[in-house]
Amino acid sequence: MKGFLEGKTILIMGVRNRWSIAWAIAQSAAEEGAALVFTVQSGRELEQTAELVRDLGDYPVLECDVGSDDSIQSSFEELRRRSGVIHGLVHAIAHARSEDLEGDFIATTREGFAHALNVSAYSLIAVSRAARGLMSGGGAIVTLSYIGAERVVPGYKVMGVAKAALEATVRYLASELGSSSVRVNAISAGPIKTLSAKGIPNFGNLLETAAGQNPLRRAVDRSDIAGTALYLLSDASAGVTGEVIHVDAGYHIMGV
Structure with a gap:
């Protein structure tokens, strides 16, 4: 399948x-042949990410604080100068304050709730608005969700609410951007060992439960998610928008 994304510029956030x-x-x-551009949240992460990216090739890394409209505008203006056009955007951005994941959900602070929704859901609206002008020939936007948007997952708490908002945002953006031939979809990934996942209490139990109860009787890995993302970024999914595709080995279909 080499060359699946040949000729496409993909922004990875x-x-x-x-x-x-x-x-x-x-x-x-x-x-698969894509030309990549990366963004990081702050200058503090710039060199570390640039060093990592060098393993792949000579790709630009830009600073983009999704909590600031000025920063988003500035980074997308730089992206326009560098690339002129983009064909795909991967939104892999989410955050909640640790104290709002440790206590009871009912103890979520107003500030913590606003922070989680702003970073994890509103940011998709903000960057999609900026990206639309660079997707002159249409494009694909892909974000990442989790089953905690649909069900109560112990330890996920305010992030579950944020992911539910994210999935609703996908549908509304898909409706409005479709006339510009821009597709918007989400991947609801099964639990995967990442550094971010370590912030979820009892994550190891979630991983074990999902692997033991899903139809495929295995944990999903990053390559499973990446394969679906390639499909959604490519012309092979030209008729797919507004979807939340579960890549969780079928766990979401089970009643237990």
Whole structure:
């Protein structure tokens, strides 16, 4: 399948380290011929990510604080100068304050709730608005969700609410951007060992339960998610938008 994304420029937002899902997607996209551009949240992460990206090739890494409209505008203006056009965007950005994941959900602070929704859901609206002008020939936007958006997952708490908002955002964006031939979809990934996942209490139990109860009787890995992301970024999914595709070995269909 080499060359699946040949001639496409893909923006990857949210690579934090080599164990992240975003990095697995970037690796697979590069193997399939895509030209990549990366963004990081702050200058503090710039050199670390640039060093990681050098393993793939000579790809630009830009700073983009998704909590700032000015930063988003500035980074996309730089992207326009560098690439002129983009064909795909991977939004792998989410965050909740640790104190809002440790206590009871009912104890979630107003500030913590606003932070989780702003970073994890509103950011998709903000970057999609900026990306639309660079997708002059149409394009694909892909974000990452989790079953905690649909069901109560112990320890997930306010992130579950944020992911539910993210999935609704996917549908509304898909409806509005479809006339510009821009597709918007989400991947609901099964539990995967990442550094971010370590912030979820009892994550090891979630991983074991999902692997033991899903139809395939195995844990999903980053390559499973990356494969679906390649499909959604490619012309093979030209008729797919507004979807939340579960890549969890079928766990979401089970009643227990």
